[in-house]
Amino acid sequence: MSDLDKAEDKYYLVSATDAQLYAEDVLKGNGVPANNATIIAKCLAAADLRGVDTHGINRIPSYIARIRQRVLDPTAQPELKHITPCVAQVDAKNGFGFLAAELGMRSACEMAKTFGIGMVSVKHSNHFGMSAWVIQQAIDEGMMSLVFTNSSPALPVWGGKEKLMGVSPIACGAPAGKAKPFILDMAPSVAARGKIYKAKRRGERIPPDWALDAEGNRTDDPAAALEGVMLPMGGPKGSGLSIMMDVFSGVLSGSAFAGHVTNPYDPCKPANVGHFLIAIKPDLFMDSEDFKERMDYLYQRVVGSERMADVDKIYFPGEIEQVCEEKRRVGGIPFVEAEIQALNGEAKRVGAKHIRVSG
Ligand SMILES: NC(=O)c1ccc[n+]([C@@H]2O[C@H](COP(=O)([O-])OP(=O)(O)OC[C@H]3O[C@@H](n4cnc5c(N)ncnc54)[C@H](O)[C@@H]3O)[C@@H](O)[C@H]2O)c1
Numbered sequence: 001m002s003d004l005d006k007a008e009d010k011y012y013l014v015s016a017t018d019a020q021l022y023a024e025d026v027l028k029g030n031g032v033p034a035n036n037a038t039i040i041a042k043c044l045a046a047a048d049l050r051g052v053d054t055h056g057i058n059r060i061p062s063y064i065a066r067i068r069q070r071v072l073d074p075t076a077q078p079e080l081k082h083i084t085p086c087v088a089q090v091d092a093k094n095g096f097g098f099l100a101a102e103l104g105m106r107s108a109c110e111m112a113k114t115f116g117i118g119m120v121s122v123k124h125s126n127h128f129g130m131s132a133w134v135i136q137q138a139i140d141e142g143m144m145s146l147v148f149t150n151s152s153p154a155l156p157v158w159g160g161k162e163k164l165m166g167v168s169p170i171a172c173g174a175p176a177g178k179a180k181p182f183i184l185d186m187a188p189s190v191a192a193r194g195k196i197y198k199a200k201r202r203g204e205r206i207p208p209d210w211a212l213d214a215e216g217n218r219t220d221d222p223a224a225a226l227e228g229v230m231l232p233m234g235g236p237k238g239s240g241l242s243i244m245m246d247v248f249s250g251v252l253s254g255s256a257f258a259g260h261v262t263n264p265y266d267p268c269k270p271a272n273v274g275h276f277l278i279a280i281k282p283d284l285f286m287d288s289e290d291f292k293e294r295m296d297y298l299y300q301r302v303v304g305s306e307r308m309a310d311v312d313k314i315y316f317p318g319e320i321e322q323v324c325e326e327k328r329r330v331g332g333i334p335f336v337e338a339e340i341q342a343l344n345g346e347a348k349r350v351g352a353k354h355i356r357v358s359g
Helices: 002-006 016-029 034-049 057-068 097-115 132-140 193-201 222-227 236-251 288-303 319-331 337-349
Strands: 012-014 079-084 087-091 117-125 144-149 153-155 170-174 182-186 273-280 333-335
Touching: 012 016, 016 034, 016 057, 016 337, 034 057, 034 097, 034 132, 034 319, 034 333, 057 337, 079 097, 087 097, 097 117, 097 132, 097 144, 097 273, 132 144, 132 170, 132 182, 144 236, 153 236, 170 236, 182 288, 182 319, 193 222, 193 337, 236 273, 333 337
Parallel strands: 087 117
Antiparallel strands: 012 333, 079 087, 117 273, 144 170, 144 273, 170 182
């Protein structure tokens, strides 16, 4: 994110509204009903705004490829079934993961308002992009949340060398009072796999501690890294978190697990991703104002902590992305020419308008 922002003059700028409009039009042109296209496009633009460029509208061509190969159903409407008063299951019906997760978190929040907690398991889903948008959905309802998903094999388990577990993000959030909310959204690898796809798209090298090539050597070549494996963060701890995402999202839901989720860039068969969503009412044990004051105090303690050498500022989890969002809402979202061309290629195929760029 920050490297892009430093060199924004090399990039074409697109407003969040235009990014969303582009995605909506292309999705509708590929058979996605208008209301659903709006939900998906909003989530993708939210990732671009937050600087999570790996999970923004640049993902459109890969999603559309899945629709064209008939391994993702553009018209599928997720279905929700209550299991207990505070537990529900969503069958995504092989539609967009964004729709299933949005429905799931909406229901989890409703249940949490009445029962204090709402838990939703999602099966037969697809990639839902950046987890932070689901966390933000809960924060907008005043809720704390946990958002887990599994994903296709990209990471060895500790001690292994084959791709087995996903680089599956673990995410959680809590609203605050006057301070920024807590939004932790992190892949259990040293870096998210999408960052390697992004580097490949942009003709950039990657840091050598991100991945191994097919022969098990460290590499700074994104194409070679995609043939090899991602490295887990913190050795067995990162690998353990990835297995945890598979237990809660894959095993529990009835979706694919243990290395059987299909890669979102592999348009050969349905992905069968699982998600696990929890919403928690923050004023269960004290009144709401006390909770918010305590979150604000935590924020101040964290960002006001004594800094190590060479550190100018300490950030709360999620804060860097929120600062980026504030900046990009005003200045626009940067894209390189090859990305604009790929996006316009998708627009042309369905007779939609080219994406509007402002610079
Ligand atoms: N759906 C999927 O299958 C999938 C798979 C992998 C990743 N992703 C998404 O990719 C995105 C990127 O993941 P990532 O692990 O590369 O993120 P990251 O490493 O950029 O950030 C991880 C977390 O650390 C925090 N953080 C980063 N720098 C910080 C700093 N200096 N001080 C304090 N906090 C800081 C961020 O706010 C964030 O909460 C996420 O949004 C994730 O949901 C999705």
